[in-house]
Amino acid sequence: MTIFCSHCHRPLQAEMSCLPRATKQAPSASRPFRSTKSASKARRDQINAELQALRSLLPISAQEKERLSYLHTMALVCLQLRGAQLFPPGLAPPVGPALGTELLSLLPGFLLVLSADSKLVYISENVAQILGLSVVELLAQGDTVFDILDGQVGEDVHKKLLLAQEEPGREVTFVSEMRTSKAFRLQHGGNRVVAVCGRFVALRWPPSPSTTAFLALCTPIVQSPTDDEAASQDDIFQSMHLLDMTFIDVTESVTYHLGYRREELVGQSWYSFLHPEDADLAAAQHRAVALGAGTGTGAGPAAGTAVLRVLRKDRAWTWVRVWARRDGGCITCTCRCLREEEAAHLRARQPRAAAPP
Numbered sequence: 001m002t003i004f005c006s007h008c009h010r011p012l013q014a015e016m017s018c019l020p021r022a023t024k025q026a027p028s029a030s031r032p033f034r035s036t037k038s039a040s041k042a043r044r045d046q047i048n049a050e051l052q053a054l055r056s057l058l059p060i061s062a063q064e065k066e067r068l069s070y071l072h073t074m075a076l077v078c079l080q081l082r083g084a085q086l087f088p089p090g091l092a093p094p095v096g097p098a099l100g101t102e103l104l105s106l107l108p109g110f111l112l113v114l115s116a117d118s119k120l121v122y123i124s125e126n127v128a129q130i131l132g133l134s135v136v137e138l139l140a141q142g143d144t145v146f147d148i149l150d151g152q153v154g155e156d157v158h159k160k161l162l163l164a165q166e167e168p169g170r171e172v173t174f175v176s177e178m179r180t181s182k183a184f185r186l187q188h189g190g191n192r193v194v195a196v197c198g199r200f201v202a203l204r205w206p207p208s209p210s211t212t213a214f215l216a217l218c219t220p221i222v223q224s225p226t227d228d229e230a231a232s233q234d235d236i237f238q239s240m241h242l243l244d245m246t247f248i249d250v251t252e253s254v255t256y257h258l259g260y261r262r263e264e265l266v267g268q269s270w271y272s273f274l275h276p277e278d279a280d281l282a283a284a285q286h287r288a289v290a291l292g293a294g295t296g297t298g299a300g301p302a303a304g305t306a307v308l309r310v311l312r313k314d315r316a317w318t319w320v321r322v323w324a325r326r327d328g329g330c331i332t333c334t335c336r337c338l339r340e341e342e343a344a345h346l347r348a349r350q351p352r353a354a355a356p357p
Helices: 037-057 062-066 070-086 101-105 127-131 135-139 153-168 181-189 254-258 275-289 340-348
Strands: 112-114 121-122 172-180 193-204 214-219 236-242 247-250 305-311 318-325 329-339
Touching: 037 070, 070 121, 070 135, 112 127, 121 135, 127 135, 127 193, 127 214, 153 172, 153 193, 153 214, 172 340, 193 340, 236 254, 275 305, 275 318, 275 329, 305 340, 318 340, 329 340
Parallel strands: none
Antiparallel strands: 112 121, 112 214, 172 193, 193 214, 236 247, 236 329, 305 318, 318 329
């Protein structure tokens, strides 16, 4: 049976030209809603103009603004918005002068502020001295504290932050590697180990997740007592010993750290102040240093490093990291006091003591 066209009454097999123009162009009916090159360019220009406007509002120098990529611009804008939410200009209490470069240089680490949901709110500018990354470069890693930490400790850090949030004012500490620049990793062989110590503080009353912030000081864990940043730290004391580890001298700062006066230690054995469980480790360090391994000419300087517990005068135990080296007929120890979290991190990476011969 032949089917005829309803318009011209001809067989449909014979010709299709009789169809209405709108019917032939039906597949392109949505063409007015499709993106065109001119429309795409207009949108890009509008986005660029908006980003330029946002960039102009950032509180950084014109030279720094010129170097910002779109990603960095948006990261900084988000950081400023989170800061403005926590610290509204109209509600902020009177404060002193902003932290300048000279004041920040006196800190043993950099300052970090997080929101209740772990978002980055503030990072002090001296972070570049510790991680080799500027604030802008660090923000490019992500917008939460977990984006700048070693992912293996994420769950532990999350638990610590929840604990601090449940008990505002309670100080918590966690230790983790933080991301660093490529140049830093090449120079030091890896990322930077940092101890983060802080607490949640209610900025306004009544407290709520939108009005509380985690304020923390991030202190690098030094790998050697000769590190530049270690020279100005107050948590170091030195002692000098005979080859059998009898005290022959100690710096006066030991009183601040352990409570003993210099005269109380001179003539005493180093081993009489060590935790019994750490005696084997201390003996292994002692042997390595006495035989010359801790001078850098034998097994290397790492052989003269150990994390031990030392007895304070008040009968409490204090964790110390001990760098020992032999100087002729004496052994010199540089001791740095540690928090328990720092000690646990370092002990986990410390070689086990070898069995005595």
